Every structure is written in structure tokens, then in C-alpha cells.
Amino acid sequence: MTNAPEIAQWILDAIHEEKTVHQEALVPRIAEAFGDEWVYTHENGHPAINRDVLKSLRKLRDASVGWNREDRCWYVIDAS
DSSP states (O other), X not given: OOOHHHHHHHHHHHHHHHSEEEHXXXXXXXXXXXXXXXXXXXXTSOXXXXXXXXXXXXXXXXXXXXXXXXXXXXXXXXXX
């Protein structure tokens, strides 16, 4: 059975591979790969990721990954 830290690691891997990942695009991918119980529609109408997964992602994420609140996406920070 999948847990929140495993999904968070999967998200982090996707961010590093794709360089920019929008939350809205991740939601259906998470639902397909791990099940609908890990996603929901936020009260503002936006697709959202389970809060436990996001907490786990915050713990795993380091300074190489940023969050753009306006665009609702994670991105790899260019260290150069």
C-alpha cells in the first residue's frame, strides 16, 4: 500500500526530471498512479494534492526546489 512519503518522493523525482511541474497537471497523474484518495478539489475549485502528501513533500524538498504560489507549480532552482 502506498503512503504519503512515497508519493512525495515520486513528486520530487518528477520535479527534478521535468524542471517545472504544475500542481494542476500532477493531480490526475497522482490519481492514476496511486488512487483518488490522494487528491481532491480545493474549496476554491482548483485540483489539489492530499495534505499529508504535501507535508511529506515539504520535509523532503531542499533548496534545489522552489514553489511558485501564483502559478501553483514547483520548479528546479538553477544554481548557476
